[in-house]
Amino acid sequence: MKEGPDIALLGALIGDPARANMLTSLMSGKALTASELAAEAGITPATASVHLKKLLAAALLRQRKQGRHRYFALADDEVGSLLETLMGLAAKRGMLRTRTGPKDPALRKARVCYNHLAGDLGVSLYEGLITTGHLREDDDEVTLTVAGQASMEQFGIDVGALQSGRRALCKSCLDWSSRRTHLAGALGTALLGRFYDLGWAKRQEGSRVITFSGSGEKKLLEQFAA
Amino acid sequence: MKEGPDIALLGALIGDPARANMLTSLMSGKALTASELAAEAGITPATASVHLKKLLAAALLRQRKQGRHRYFALADDEVGSLLETLMGLAAKRGMLRTRTGPKDPALRKARVCYNHLAGDLGVSLYEGLITTGHLREDDDEVTLTVAGQASMEQFGIDVGALQSGRRALCKSCLDWSSRRTHLAGALGTALLGRFYDLGWAKRQEGSRVITFSGSGEKKLLEQFAA
DNA sequence: TTAATGCTTCGTCTATGGTCAAACTATGAA
DNA sequence: TTCATAGTTTGACCATAGACGAAGCATTAA
Structure with missing residues (x-):
C-alpha cells in the first residue's frame, strides 16, 4: 500500500x-x-x-x-x-x-458552468473558434493561436493579463447536456464577462441560466462561429 | 432540483x-x-x-x-x-x-505467472520473439512461425509433442507490472522449464520471484531478444 | 427590552452499506 | 478423474453517518 x-x-x-x-x-x-x-x-x-x-x-x-x-x-x-x-x-x-x-430547455441552451459559458451556445462558440483557427486542439491540450490572440485583443480581452495569472488560459470542458466540449479556463471566463459587458447576455437571478438577447446571440455567432 | x-x-x-x-x-x-x-x-x-x-x-x-x-x-x-x-x-x-x-522490485523483473515467465524479462522475451519473426501476432492470436519452430527445436524444445497436447501452444498474457504482454501457453511453460534446466534461472522458494544468473539473463537476451 | 430570523448544536433514531465466513462456480494442473 | 487455486455469491452482522426535532446562539429590527 x-x-x-x-x-x-x-x-x-x-x-x-x-x-x-x-x-x-x-x-x-x-x-x-x-x-x-x-x-x-x-x-x-x-x-x-x-x-x-x-x-x-x-x-x-x-x-x-x-x-x-x-x-x-x-x-x-x-x-x-x-x-x-x-x-x-x-x-x-x-x-x-x-x-x-422543472425541465428547463433554457438551461440546455446557455448556462454558466462554474464561471464560463456552457450549453449549446458554449459548444457552438468553442467549435467556431476551432474551425476559424483561433483555437487549436492537440491531444486534449487547447491553445490559443496567434490569430486567435489578435482576435481576442480586438474583442476587448487582455490576453497578456490572463496569461500572467496562475490559471490555465484555455481548457476544454465536457458539456453534460450535449456531451461535447466547450471552452473553460481563464479565457472562457473572460469571454463570458465580455458578453455581459457588451449587453449580449445576462445571468438570470438565482439560476444558472444565461439569457442572450436576440441580437447578442446573433453577434456571438457572427463573431466567433462564422 | x-x-x-x-x-x-x-x-x-x-x-x-x-x-x-x-x-x-x-x-x-x-x-x-x-x-x-x-x-x-x-x-x-x-x-x-x-x-x-x-x-x-x-x-x-x-x-x-x-x-x-x-x-x-x-x-x-x-x-x-x-x-x-x-x-x-x-x-x-x-x-x-x-x-x-512493501513493494518488491524483484517481482517486477522476473516471476512465474502460472508456469511461464512474466515480468520485464518475460516481456522482453516475448517482444524479441515477435521482432525476430519467431512469433506472429494477429488480433490477439499468437502463432509460432516455421522459423520459430526450427529455432525452438534447436533450443531443445519438442514442439511437436507440445502441439499434440490439448493445451494451446502459444497464448499472450497480460503482464501486470509493465502492462504489456508476455508469452503463455504450452510453449511459454516449456521455455521456462528449459531455462531452469540450462541453469539460467531458478525459482525462489515460497515466492513467485525467479532469479536469473547474470550469464543466464545475458544468454536469454542474446538468444531471443537480439 | 422583546420579537423575529438565520443558523448551529445536541440527542436520538434509523438505514444504508461495508465486512467476513462459508458455500459455490470456474479454470487449470496432475 | 481428482485436487488446487481464483473468484463470486449468499447471508448475517454491525458500525457509520445522515436524518430530524428541539433547544440554544447570534444578529437585526422595533
Whole structure:
C-alpha cells in the first residue's frame, strides 16, 4: 500500500446526495445562503448545517458572514474544475439524477458552468473558434493561436493579463447536456464577462441560466462561429 | 432540483476507502488481479469482489478474463485524469493516507505467472520473439512461425509433442507490472522449464520471484531478444 | 427590552452499506 | 478423474453517518 493523497475523503464528501446537490448548485459561481442550500438539497437547515461544516473543514467551500446570513461558495477554481470533470464523466456514463424538477430547455441552451459559458451556445462558440483557427486542439491540450490572440485583443480581452495569472488560459470542458466540449479556463471566463459587458447576455437571478438577447446571440455567432 | 449528471454516484463510488485504494493502485496503468487488489485494499477477496462489481457497473474499470485470473484496469484515460484531479486537490488539502507496505522490485523483473515467465524479462522475451519473426501476432492470436519452430527445436524444445497436447501452444498474457504482454501457453511453460534446466534461472522458494544468473539473463537476451 | 430570523448544536433514531465466513462456480494442473 | 487455486455469491452482522426535532446562539429590527 503506497502512501499518497487520500481521495476517499474527497470522494465521500462529494458522494453524499445532499452535499452533491449543494455543490452542484454552487457551480454557477454564485454564493448561496445556508437556507438556500438546504432547500436546494431538500433537507432541513439543521442537516444542511452539518454538511456545510464538513465541506468547510475540507476547504471545498468558503464562507462569508454577512449580517444574519452566511454565504457559501466554492473555495476556488480547482474545486469547480473537479466538479466539472465529475459531471462530464457522470454524463458519459449515463448517471443522471432521477429527482424531477422543472425541465428547463433554457438551461440546455446557455448556462454558466462554474464561471464560463456552457450549453449549446458554449459548444457552438468553442467549435467556431476551432474551425476559424483561433483555437487549436492537440491531444486534449487547447491553445490559443496567434490569430486567435489578435482576435481576442480586438474583442476587448487582455490576453497578456490572463496569461500572467496562475490559471490555465484555455481548457476544454465536457458539456453534460450535449456531451461535447466547450471552452473553460481563464479565457472562457473572460469571454463570458465580455458578453455581459457588451449587453449580449445576462445571468438570470438565482439560476444558472444565461439569457442572450436576440441580437447578442446573433453577434456571438457572427463573431466567433462564422 | 435541476436535472443533471449525478456526481454523488461517482463520489460515493470513490468515497469508500477500499475502493479508493484499489483505484489508486490502478493509477499506474497496470492491470491487477482481483486478489492483488484485495491485498492492496486490505480486505478479503469476497469483499473485494463486491467492490469490483460496483466499479465495473459504473464503467470506472474494465475487466479482462485470463484463465483463472481476472485483470482489472481503469476503464479509460478520463477515469485516470479524474483520479489525478482528485489526488491533486487532496494533496493540496493535506489529506494523506498513512498506511505503508512493501513493494518488491524483484517481482517486477522476473516471476512465474502460472508456469511461464512474466515480468520485464518475460516481456522482453516475448517482444524479441515477435521482432525476430519467431512469433506472429494477429488480433490477439499468437502463432509460432516455421522459423520459430526450427529455432525452438534447436533450443531443445519438442514442439511437436507440445502441439499434440490439448493445451494451446502459444497464448499472450497480460503482464501486470509493465502492462504489456508476455508469452503463455504450452510453449511459454516449456521455455521456462528449459531455462531452469540450462541453469539460467531458478525459482525462489515460497515466492513467485525467479532469479536469473547474470550469464543466464545475458544468454536469454542474446538468444531471443537480439 | 422583546420579537423575529438565520443558523448551529445536541440527542436520538434509523438505514444504508461495508465486512467476513462459508458455500459455490470456474479454470487449470496432475 | 481428482485436487488446487481464483473468484463470486449468499447471508448475517454491525458500525457509520445522515436524518430530524428541539433547544440554544447570534444578529437585526422595533
